[in-house]
Amino acid sequence: MYQAAQPTPEQRHAWRSAVTSLLSVDGNCSALTVPPALEEIYLFHAFPAGGSQKTYCVLIERSVDSKGWGSVIVPESKATVTYTLHLSAPHPHYDLGTVEQAAALFELVGAKSLLIAGRTRTALMEPSQCVIPKGSQPYYVTDPAHNNLEPFFDAALAIYEWQHAQSTGCPSSSCAFIQMHGKGRRTCPSDQVFMSSGLRNNSWYTSSTDYPIKRLKRNLQYALPPKWTISLPSDSKCGLTATTNVVGRYINGIPESKVCSSSPAPSQVTGEFIHIEQAPSSRSREVYELWARALRATFQPSTHFSDVPLALDPSMSMN
Template identity: 60%
Template sequence: MLFLWPIKTPSLLFIYSWLFPVEATPASCVPKSGTLLALATCLDTFTIPPGYYDEDSYHDAQPTEDERRAWTLAVTSLLSVDGSCSSSAVPQALEDSYSIQKFTPSGSKSSYCVLLETSLDCDGYPRGWGHVIVPETRAQVSRSIHVSAPHPKFDLGTVEQATAIFEMTGAKSLLLAGRTRPAFHEPSTCITTASKPYYRTDPAHSPTEPFFDAFVAIYEWQQQYGGCPSSSCAFIQMHGKGSKTCANDQVFLSTGLKDNPWYTSPADYPIKRLKKNLEEVFQGWTISLPSDSKCTLTASGNVGGRFINQVPRSHVCSTPTTPDQVKGEFIHIEQAIESRRSNVYRQWAQAVKRTFETTCARDMDLHPTTLLCVERDVAEDARAWPWVEKLTGGRLQRIIQGHLRS
């Protein structure tokens, strides 16, 4: 008999893990990540690599019709969480492959609900449908904006950048793709080009990818719960371009239209405000729209953009966006590598916060400095004591006010 009582706990855990190994899955990222950024980075390590699928393995990884409906339902349910991640559960059809878990960054009072995969295939990869993250409470949401990163690994840094913008702006949702776009080296039959083909696993150009289902579910949820007013709402998709592509532009913004008078009309669309605010925080950079650049990365074939721009879901492969349909809800962002680095996350967040008004929950109000929704008394104190707020970041102010009220 092996007597283990005198052995210290870490040794016991080591022996247990050696005898009963626990395989890492995307779900294992939750307990070992200290920040939301670290969580996204960890999830990205499970992204399906290029050329991983053949016809059979791709078919096996794709959702069945029942699973696709369940996936959509899981995303929709997640978006409605307000108070506890446990209030939302994945449908039975997904119980073997997905779960909703609570994630609390180290030292934070705020938590997030994460829809992520819990199983792997025999080669150590999940099915690759992607992951969705939302704040656990409505009070955490400052703006009705939805951020996504459809091209992990290839558009380097966009997973982390999208996560940072989501967290720092108080956005409603974050959608991360789970496959590289050439995970299956089979050309897409949806959006085709004369030169370089799109792949069937490119979620920006293939409506059969689960990423697209989640994208549609997020859009339809937003339409049901408040709509998408131009002042406070948008669906922002982060992309990255090579150094030789559109080389004159550090950031190129489009809404799914090529060069068109829509961009120069007097209408106050979010993309125009974002361009202005980006120019203010990135002085010296070239921030362009299709109306003032020769860049061709206009997202005119982006199936998510087409859907948001009022093209029926069944026609996103065949019908391009027309200007009369565009409300400005979709913002497609192509960027040079310097725009995706961590040292400019704060500038990006500042520009986005200035672009969109807040949609604070009840008993919450806009903080004049952070431009995020906070408890109303905190916001009132910040407005009443601006010099204290500036000197101490609000810490001394709250101590004094707490003492005066006691």
């Protein structure tokens, strides 16, 4: 059944092409057409955001009897993209609340794209042959963070390649690829939020370079409740460092053909990839706006939104 739901090589190519077309939309969502290999499975659809004047364009499966490849959403008008941020939720129905959180932040900050996986990581509990951990607990084939054959991986790469094909590329001052994850209360219990860029504890995190993840940590400390611990690998012994995350490996400079087996050296890591693990309280709707404030303060807005403040006012924090 899994193989029947997987895209063929032609469909994988078409899926990436459709994601690329979606990212280039500018007021013409209804005019987009999916490639022939996908026309019975996917469609482009424009829909208004509740309570706002914005309209979004989504690449979504036609049927509820879906293959589980996921969905990608962008603002239909480029003029409504405030920040060059690409948000994603790889583990729906498992990392509870992360899909809702990613969607809320996508809308609140005016991000460029939102990618949501279509399968829960435990949909098929067979070991992935891509990333094989040293311990006894395997990664499953339907875990898109650890299997390069999942459609989520193809969509993430299409988003990355599209961004880097733009004249501005992905400067660290204004651009990032952010994955939202959730951890259990007993996992790294001292950290409400634990972030990494796909590296374990390393001098990369403590160097003088102002990587996005460092700015985000500072701004989250201002924005979120004062008793919460916001950590990087240099602050915590938490092991959720995303070193085996296949999307993170690719963003960090590993060739697509080697993401299952190779990890980046610190010198390869640009900081574009931000992996966020969170306690349940950090994913609650009560702190969505606080997260949005921190993101706005961390990244420079698009040029047509130059009046957006670039630093978090401490008076707006919960401290």
